Amino acid sequence: MEKPNKPNPPAPPSTNQPCGPGQGQLPGCCGALAFPYVPMQEENPVRYSRMEALQTGTLFPGLDLPFKAAIQAKTKLANTALVELMALDFAIDELGLYLTTHAEDQEALNLYWSYIKLAKEGREKYQQMYGPLLQTDLTPEAGYAWLKDPWPWEEGGND
Template structure:
């Protein structure tokens, strides 16, 4: 028998769920960029104890991984600022990380090519579909079609 809408009571057939969202304080402690990427959050107070970090050891290193970590921290700070708009320290940090991300992306693209299709518009010719792709850097390519 499917669960019907009730009058505020939990029906017997409802699955058990216990949602918990920790309250985030202004001026919360923060992880470093790489540690944030490994933990899936910038803020240690939001790092829930039941979160499995099976993939944490697979976070790479190098220019692309550093850029990914910067972008992750920017996204986390942006979400924090959505609910803590008056935190001037976090906004200043957001601006610093945004500048670092822009600079890092420009350096990366100057060395390895565009990361985004729209970045190819800055080149003298269209370079978007050239091998190797950023995630293939370092792989051996065969003579046949660029397959590794």
């Protein structure tokens, strides 16, 4: 005598497919949840140089992520005037974020203002040699000269 066919039980949800409405509960349906970790910044933390900060993605070694070492090895930036301006701007942003929570750190505040001064001077020098960095740096006297040749990289502006 044959056994009657029983319907197969539904298969467990696959972690490779998106969850539909009413299907399962996390983490079984869509995957494991993340475990974020954000270290607290201490007062007067050690800082990377501006160039190291730009390459690592943070000015503060205490906030550096372990997997960044692999990325750093692949993202060596040439030491050009334009990269130096990028590094200054990045360090200014990082220090500004730090100062939001550590406003009494006088050393960081002094460094913040010195980087702003260096960036302003560097930007002016770069623009005198190679032209405007941003469309908003154009002057009414020059007209709209943003697209005129040669471009900075054609004159060695990235050297």
